[in-house]
Amino acid sequence: MGSRLPHLRLALIALLVTGCAQATAFSRTERVPRPTGEVGVLLMQPDIELYEITVAGLLEPKAEWTATAREHVTTALRMELRGKNARLVPYQPPSQNPAKEQAHIQLVKLHDVVGGSILRHQYTPALVLPTKKDKFDWSLGQGVQILREEYDTEYGLFVLFRDSSASAGRKAMMVVAALGGIGIPGGTQVGFASLVDLRSGEILWFNRLINPAGDLRTPEAARKAVQSLLADLPL
Amino acid sequence: MKRTIAALLCMMLGTGCATAYSLVEPRRAPIGDLYTVEPQIPWSAAKAGKMELWTVDGPALQAIRFINGLTDGDALFGGRDKEKRPKFRKAMTPTEIMEFVVDSLASSGLQKVEATNLRPEPFGDVPGFRFEMRFVYGGGLEGQGLVVGAVAKEKLYLIMYTGARAHYYAKHEEDVERLVRSVRMQ
Amino acid sequence: MSPRWTTATLALLVLACVACATPGGSPQALPDIKPGERPALDTDEAGLWMQMDRVEENLKTSGRLLADANLTAYVREVVCKLIGPYCPDIRIYVVQTPHFNASMAPNGTMQVWTGLILRSENEAQLAYVLGHEIAHYLRRHSVQLWRDVRSKSTLLVYFNVLTAAAGLGFVGPLANLAALASVYAFSRDNEREADEFGLALIVQAGYDPREASRIWEALMKERTATKDSAPFIFFATHPSTEERIDTLKDLAQKATAGAGQAVIGRERFLAATLPLRAMLLRDELRRREFGGSQVVLDRLLEGGVRLGELHFFQGELYRLRAEAGDAAKAVAAYEKALGYEDAPAETHRALGLLFSKAGEKVKARSAFERYLERQPAAEDRHMINTYIRQLE
Numbered sequence: 001m002g003s004r005l006p007h008l009r010l011a012l013i014a015l016l017v018t019g020c021a022q023a024t025a026f027s028r029t030e031r032v033p034r035p036t037g038e039v040g041v042l043l044m045q046p047d048i049e050l051y052e053i054t055v056a057g058l059l060e061p062k063a064e065w066t067a068t069a070r071e072h073v074t075t076a077l078r079m080e081l082r083g084k085n086a087r088l089v090p091y092q093p094p095s096q097n098p099a100k101e102q103a104h105i106q107l108v109k110l111h112d113v114v115g116g117s118i119l120r121h122q123y124t125p126a127l128v129l130p131t132k133k134d135k136f137d138w139s140l141g142q143g144v145q146i147l148r149e150e151y152d153t154e155y156g157l158f159v160l161f162r163d164s165s166a167s168a169g170r171k172a173m174m175v176v177a178a179l180g181g182i183g184i185p186g187g188t189q190v191g192f193a194s195l196v197d198l199r200s201g202e203i204l205w206f207n208r209l210i211n212p213a214g215d216l217r218t219p220e221a222a223r224k225a226v227q228s229l230l231a232d233l234p235l
Numbered sequence: 236m237k238r239t240i241a242a243l244l245c246m247m248l249g250t251g252c253a254t255a256y257s258l259v260e261p262r263r264a265p266i267g268d269l270y271t272v273e274p275q276i277p278w279s280a281a282k283a284g285k286m287e288l289w290t291v292d293g294p295a296l297q298a299i300r301f302i303n304g305l306t307d308g309d310a311l312f313g314g315r316d317k318e319k320r321p322k323f324r325k326a327m328t329p330t331e332i333m334e335f336v337v338d339s340l341a342s343s344g345l346q347k348v349e350a351t352n353l354r355p356e357p358f359g360d361v362p363g364f365r366f367e368m369r370f371v372y373g374g375g376l377e378g379q380g381l382v383v384g385a386v387a388k389e390k391l392y393l394i395m396y397t398g399a400r401a402h403y404y405a406k407h408e409e410d411v412e413r414l415v416r417s418v419r420m421q
Numbered sequence: 422m423s424p425r426w427t428t429a430t431l432a433l434l435v436l437a438c439v440a441c442a443t444p445g446g447s448p449q450a451l452p453d454i455k456p457g458e459r460p461a462l463d464t465d466e467a468g469l470w471m472q473m474d475r476v477e478e479n480l481k482t483s484g485r486l487l488a489d490a491n492l493t494a495y496v497r498e499v500v501c502k503l504i505g506p507y508c509p510d511i512r513i514y515v516v517q518t519p520h521f522n523a524s525m526a527p528n529g530t531m532q533v534w535t536g537l538i539l540r541s542e543n544e545a546q547l548a549y550v551l552g553h554e555i556a557h558y559l560r561r562h563s564v565q566l567w568r569d570v571r572s573k574s575t576l577l578v579y580f581n582v583l584t585a586a587a588g589l590g591f592v593g594p595l596a597n598l599a600a601l602a603s604v605y606a607f608s609r610d611n612e613r614e615a616d617e618f619g620l621a622l623i624v625q626a627g628y629d630p631r632e633a634s635r636i637w638e639a640l641m642k643e644r645t646a647t648k649d650s651a652p653f654i655f656f657a658t659h660p661s662t663e664e665r666i667d668t669l670k671d672l673a674q675k676a677t678a679g680a681g682q683a684v685i686g687r688e689r690f691l692a693a694t695l696p697l698r699a700m701l702l703r704d705e706l707r708r709r710e711f712g713g714s715q716v717v718l719d720r721l722l723e724g725g726v727r728l729g730e731l732h733f734f735q736g737e738l739y740r741l742r743a744e745a746g747d748a749a750k751a752v753a754a755y756e757k758a759l760g761y762e763d764a765p766a767e768t769h770r771a772l773g774l775l776f777s778k779a780g781e782k783v784k785a786r787s788a789f790e791r792y793l794e795r796q797p798a799a800e801d802r803h804m805i806n807t808y809i810r811q812l813e
Contacts, residue, residue, distance in 0.1 A: 049475070063467035105482045109376040110401045117293035129279040130258035131291045138292070141402025201402070319709050324743065328774055329804055338707045346484045347517070354803035364804065371484030 025207040025232055026122060026136045039235060040153030041086045042198065044108065045093075046073055047160040050216060053187055055169040065217055072222035073161065080226050081157075084235040089153050103146050111158055114138055115192060118206055138203040140196060148198050155204075155235070156196040161225065163189045163216050189214030191229045205234050256281050259289060265421060267303025269392055270359050273417040276410055286312060295372070297398030297407055299414070304390040311339035325389040329353060329364035332391065336382060337368070345378070346371040358385035358392065359418040372399070379404050383415055394418075453559055454527075456506045466527065466564050473528040480514055480530070487515040487535060487697075495693035496533055496551075499544060503552050503622045507559070519704040521640065525554040527564055538694055539701040540639060540717060542724060544686025545632035548623050556618035562611040616665055620672050629683035630673040634666045639720055641666070646712040691726060698727070699765065702734045711742045729761030733768045740771060748775055766795040770805065777812060786812040 050065040078088045094100040118138060121129040147156060164187040166174065191209035196202070209229045215221035259278040265271045266287060278289040278299070289299040302311065310320040321338040324331075333350050341348045348370040356365040363385030370378050377400040384393035396411045398404030460466035480486070487493070493515050501508040510529045520536040531554065541547040556562075624630050641663070698721075705714050715738065722731050736754035739747040755772050758764040769792035776785035789809050793802060 049471075060465065061468040061472045063464075063471040064462040066471060067462060105375075106377060106401060109374060109482070110399060112374065113295050113372070113376055113399065114292075117295055121293045126254060127256070128254045129256050129290065129293065130254070131277055131279045139402065141406075143401045321707075321709060326778060328777075328808070330770070330774060330801060333801075338709075341704075341707050342709075351800045352803075353801040355807045375479075375482045375484040377484075 024123065025205065026118070027205040027232075027234060035085075035154070035235065037085070039086050039155060040089055040151070041081055041195075041235070042089050042091055042147060042151045042153040042156045043074070043077060044091045044111075044156060044158045046070060046077070047158075048073060048216070049162050051162075051164040051187075052167045053164050053170050054167055055173050059164060060167075069161070069163065069216035069222065072219050073159070073216060073226060075219065076223045076226035077157075077159065077230075079223070080230050081235070084233065086155075086235050087153075089151055091147075091151070091156075094150065100146070103143075107140065107143050107146060110140055110143065111194070111196070114140065114203065115158070115160075115194060115206075118194075118203075119192070119208065122206075123208060136203075136206070138206070140201045140203065142201055144196065144198050144201040151198075154198060156198050158192075158194045158196070159229070160192045161189065161216060162191075163187070163214060165215065188212050189216070189225060191225060193229050193233075195233060195235075205232075207231070207233075263417075266301045267392070268421065269304065269387060270418050270420050272414050272419075274410070274414055276407075285309070291407060292403060296403040298396070299411060300393070300395040300397070302384070302391065302393040302395065304392060306390055309391075311336065312343060323391050325386070327386070327391075329355070332364070332384065332386075333366050333382075336393070336395070340368075340370065344373045346373070350382075356383060358383060358387075359420045361385045361387050361420070368397070370397075377401070381411070452561075454507075454561055456510060466561075469564060470528040473526040473530060476526065477512065477514075477528065477530045480516075480532070485516050485518065487517040489515070489697060492538070492693055492697060495689075496547075499548050500531065500551055500555070502626045503548060504555050507555075517704065519701070519708055523550050523554045525558040527558065527561065529558070531555075531558075535697070535701050535704065539698070539705060540643075540720075541636060541690065541694075542687070542720070543632065544690040545623065545628040545684060546636040547690065548626065548628050548686075549619060549630075549633040550636060552622035553615045553619035555622060556615035557611065560611070560614060560618065562615070565611070613665075613668070616669060617672065620669060620676065624676045627684050629685050630676040631670075631683075632685060633673060634669040637666050637669065639716070643713045643716040646716045647710060695727065699730055699734075702730075702737075706734070706737055706741055709741065711738060714738055727761075727763050729758050729764035729768075732758035732761070733765055733771075736768070736771060740775065748779065751775055766792055766799075769795065773805075773808065777808065782812045 048066060048070050050062050050069050051059040052062050052065075054060055074090075081088045093104060120127050121132055122136070144156070147153075166187050189209070189211040191207075191211075193207050193209075194203050195205040197204050207229055209225070211225070211228065214225050216225055256279040259274060259280045261274050261276055263271050263273040267285075274289075276291075278291060281288050285303050285305060287301040287303065288294060289301070290297060305311070305323045307323065307325040309323050311323070320342060321335050323335055327335065330353065333353050337348050337350045348368060350366050350368050353364060353366040356363055358364075363383060365381065365383045368380040368382065370380065372378050378397055379400050380395060380397035382393055382395045384391065386392075394411075394415060396404075396408075398406070398408075460470060493513055496515060497511075497513045500511060500513060504511060507529075511525075511531055512529060513531050513533065515538075516532055516534045518534050518536060519539070520534055521540055522534040523532065523537055525531045531551075533551070537547070537550060541550070620630055620633055623633065702718075705717060708714065718731065718735060718738065722728070722735070732754050736751045736758060739751035739754060752772065752775050755768050755775075758768050769788045773785050773788035773792060776782075776788055786809055789805050789812075793799060793805055796802075799805065
């Protein structure tokens, strides 16, 4: 799939089977002090991919949908954060400096792996770690300093969406199948977001969203998805 | 494999599933049939065949793997096409054991695996060895590791600690060193 | 109440669906790609590119790339010789893995696996395989294949859904095989075309076309010597190579008639690849696929370059294989290696290990001492010193 989170694939497949919209958030159990005044939030490059499900159930990547969705989601994020008195700063990789770029890439990869671990060992009952039960203490470590060096923001926000929609042929087939008494999954939207404290490296808040009726191709739909995803963001 | 299928079914059907991991309390406990250790902090543990895995933050971030009593012809982690995997042989020297571990890890999805600084070190009261490792995980995240072990009664015993070079290896490195120092034969 | 279908109705429906599932009927040839061309965003080809772009991003930071700028630059040079005006559209990635493979994605990403480097004897052979992949890219075979799989799969699913509804159960496997057979054939046609096109490319670039069949012959030999066919990823979509070898030989005959000085490029190839050969052989032996590895090693030994290193690796192969009689064969190979200037220091260490197991304490100690003499700063010197002490 070319996903930036390769080892989440198994968890994702299991998730896509569920039927109803659910968002479940975790945050640090000690009260996260709400910031007073405006805060800066570094928006890491949103990881978004949109697919069409063909009649055969193949996921066909849609370039135009993805490009559009990326725009709409970024706009929606900016609006949503402004409503929480947060200034959104877009992250740009330091492509002029290869050594720095490598360090940044390792940090983003670390976040991917930590995110995967959260999904697997915090959200999935069969794989919950006793050492993580009833608490939420994940961190990216002091390595986040490299981001603080470049950006004067207190927080970092990571966002991912995967969205699949049924093609016309697939929808037609779903009707045929329904007549014969067979159920076939249509399309689903899955989203994750995490808020990182760039001073300590701690992950303050993490949310997972599953929505079988979601869409990201229009500004309104993207807005709805982002609102659900960031519903209880502690800012 | 059965465990993975069970876990998947639990994930899809929802509630009422027991977790695959159990809690290790900070007190002396046996590992396999050869020795005991005394952890100073709680760990999450899972067992599969001759291997016991301990972690705090998840195996993708850091893990102690106790390899307990591999016999002649065993692969490091077991697995399906055992034919193609490197196998332990009872007459192996530490040099060959290090090669066995590195080659096994390299064929299990880790990349650019290098081992350094092989040296003798007692394992409990048995002569053993230690070496360090550097590698890259499947997705490109850099990792590091340490391995201590010994051959006792023609069987191989290893304690292998691996973790992400960023933050997670160092997070419990001292706990693991204390654990290794606490090894006592049963 | 579920509808009842008779077999005849079913057959009619399936036939009707063939038309709707494969727009335009049989697979159509796409126009060749032009230099600098990118598909419009709303096409299925753009979607493929998007995925390939993501794959490329992942590949760059995957940790799998060979960290050798020289070799990557050399491969790029060869590719650009073949591909002319398309050179700026191509990005080359050399992946460190002991399997034979090269592939080119529709977005211009070319992957060359180090197993291919180890199995090429000269620049012409390398150029031929790369030319073959370039042909796929230029003729847009990946897009064709994706479209074909898509339409074949559609047919299959209709078939399955309808038969399930009719209570006939899952008829999948048979239908699958039929559909796959035709998809596979489609790919075979593409492979033949790529073979011819690839040969034409290397002739145009001045290489000796007779080298093309040689690399396939070696691969066939290796495949025969390998216990199971699973490791040969390259063969998954490539047709039987017996046929290709004959075709290539034919084409090469026609091409060389009247040709002038044809380049084989052995010296240039060796200059770029020899520094890495020990590492690639180490990776190769890690596969523990001794039948295949012996074929690769035999060919290198025939090549006669840096024989000390090659005999050392012959010894390593026997040592790792560890069948009855292999220890003695290994010792013989290591000792042969020591007859050459370029035998690596590890040769002594390996002899030390084998002598020590055979109970030959004096020889073992002497071998370990020679190892430390040559490599006083060896990573494992503390362990080796322990072995020496134990042998007193």
